[in-house]
């Protein structure tokens with residue numbers, strides 16, 4: 001199966017795949033993406049309504065008390081660090097970008113707690129810039145589907161996916177791969193039975209005994 005055929009199948013499986021972090025603007029998306037590190041989107045969506053009600057923009061958040069933000073985020077892993085980072089990020093956006101969340105990866109990665117993966121999510125989901133953010137799901141799925149080697153790091157995987165998929169499909173590819181990894185091709189006990197990629201999947205030989 002060619003990379004394009006893989007992408008076609010993924011899009012058929014998850015035609016509505018898109019960002020599952022609730023947000024209304026670039027500020028909310030950026031904060032939600034930062035908070036989602038090593039935690040689920042569902043957990044983030046539980047804390048952001050109160051956070052954004054109390055701190056609706058970078059201006060309020062930049063003035064927030066660390067203790068109050070920690071209290072709102074306390075159900076999330078690494079919440080102390082995340083609380084510190086989002087307040088710093090708000091100050092940086094005001095000081096360096098006139099209060100506007102940057103629309104490009106180069107500027108976004110200068111913000112506290114924002115790495116390349118998070119920057120790619122923000123530019124693709126909010127600003128419509130084609131980008132593939134390689135998270136744990138995209139990484140696992142890429143390796144299993146032989147779009148990358150088993151020991152490739154996230155930067156190499158991103159470059160390979162960018163080369164193999166047409167640019168106008170990058171953002172959608174990112175979301176369909178996440179949905180496939182999250183709901184079917186899970187790290188443990190993937191649902192291989194009806195998977196269209198069994199014939200060439202790198203992981204299927206290790207899993208097929210579960211279905212025999």
Ligand code: SF4
Nearest residue numbers: 185190192195201203
């Ligand atoms: S066969 Fe199983 S492990 Fe392989 S891609 Fe499909 S769901 Fe994932």
